[in-house]
Amino acid sequence: MDSLVTAAARALAAGDPLGALNRVALRDDAPSLALRGIAMAQLGEFVRAKALVRSAARAFGPREPVARARCIVAEAEVAFVSRDLSWPMKTLDAARATLEAHGDRVNAAHARYLAVRRLLLIGRLDEAERALAELDPAPLPPALSAAHELVVAGVALRRLQTQAARAALARAGLAAQRAGIPALTAEVHNASLVLTTPAARLIARDEARTLLLDEVETLFASKALIVDACRHVVRDAGTVIPLTTRPVLFVLARALAEAWPNDVPRDTLIARAFRAKHADESHRVRLRVELGRLRSVLRNVAGVSATQRGFALTPRHGQEVVVLARPVEDKHAPVLALLADGESWSSSALALALGASQRTVQRTLDTLADAGKVQSLGRGRARRWMTPPMPGFTTTLLLPAPLPID
Structure with missing residues (x-):
């Protein structure tokens, strides 16, 4: 790896996507494509990021299985952040197995956390907790430790275990400070707001x-x-x-x-x-x-x-x-609760998270769009729905979750 690629990688690790792009924006070799994709993801350009990371995986090819597996993990992360929850989990599991087989335990752990975060997004709390119990956060770098604690806090919040959630968020904040990544610190802060707003x-x-x-x-x-x-x-x-x-x-x-x-x-x-x-x-x-x-x-x-x-x-x-x-009495509150995280969701991802049919969710989205409560971006399969977070209250109790007797 040459000096520009190394410098770009260090910039990304420090949360500086623009600095990374300044070094590799005009390059089309496989490492540069991967770094450009990650930088675009950090800037919120998820469609372009996914295309770049996928191109990098193809460029690495089967002769470089570890680099290719890392690109697949990065693509999975972009997919889940952009709420493409139908992204094939078998592909992520295969990439994780490759990383573990070649001794890349950090990226393998990152792949596991991505799978747990997906389970959390779709409300499968029991599965998420079992997966978390199999992970040891002790040897992880600070950024991944913060991610671990955010997932722990997310499960605790959905279980209404506020003391455990508050402790996990405090640990996540300390880990984010050690990582020195402003975006991660902001994510922890935003997650903590759930505890201080009416529910x-x-x-x-x-x-x-x-x-x-x-x-x-x-x-x-x-x-x-x-x-x-x-x-x-x-x-x-x-x-x-x-x-x-x-x-x-x-x-x-x-x-x-x-x-x-x-x-x-x-x-x-x-x-x-x-x-x-x-x-x-x-x-x-x-x-x-x-x-x-x-x-x-x-x-x-x-x-x-x-x-x-x-x-x-x-x-x-x-x-x-x-x-x-509920803090707001609205028959479409579960859909609004998911959209209130500020991310863009596809109708298929909403249907998966809510346990409803995609057609039912689409009718709800059309109704909310007519009322000016949601907006869509893109067309066809690339269409995404989003809305600004509803001010003044948290949405935890609006989200679907398994009943305690299940």
Whole structure:
């Protein structure tokens, strides 16, 4: 490797992509193509970066397997940063195996962390935690140590383990300082903001107030009966009753919880659950049927009793009943939550992260675009969607995550 390529590599390692480009911008040899691709990625030009890194991998060819594998890992990183989550994982696994076989443990570890970050993005927390448990961060360089701690913090935040997340972010900040890369320090800072901005609304006795993530964690550890409108479950002292597939029952549970300790008139319940402007006898019959189902589902944590004008919720253990609601009530909130990270997403990546069909996500994006809440860039397969982060609150509780009982 000549002096210009070496200098460009050092500039990239120090977080200076422009300095790297000044040295290799006019060169087309394989190492220069790889460095140019990484520099373009650091500048946010992901399409050009992917093309350059791919060209570098072809230029290295099979006679230089380690260099080629490093290019593949770099291409995978560009793909995941640009939210191309359908990038073939088998290719990344093969590159990691090549690096490990040739003793390049640092880049092999980097490939493993990329795989874990992808699992985190698509909400597969159990798999991400198992993969993290197999990695030893001790021998890693500072930049990769910071990446490790960011992944640990990301899992902890999604699990609502704020103390563990705060400790991991502190370690990530120290590692970023040792690495001396401003962009990495900024990434850690932005991740830390999640802990200091409102994450949800608590509704109790006709009053609402915002909660931080650590306050939500404290609420989950309390004895309160919680109707969780962020995850569509009912929680009681470690018991979680999912209602994600029974939306009518959840609407009724939330309406009763918001009014607790008072009752809710029958016509109000009919209007909220069935969206009927004028209630007739068929609606009243259906209401009795659905409330019977709700009573059966909640039998271990609460009762649903009839009153003179409607129905009321009665917790079995006499505790307080509260509703945990999203900071913004929007039926498209999960899509907005993913887009709020400031990166550009493809509709296929959103569908993968949300566990929904791509057509459903595309209809949602079209609706949000008509409302001016999102914007698209590019055409065809290169089309990406993005939106500025929503100000004033964090989106952790809007993101999909496995239920604790899964």
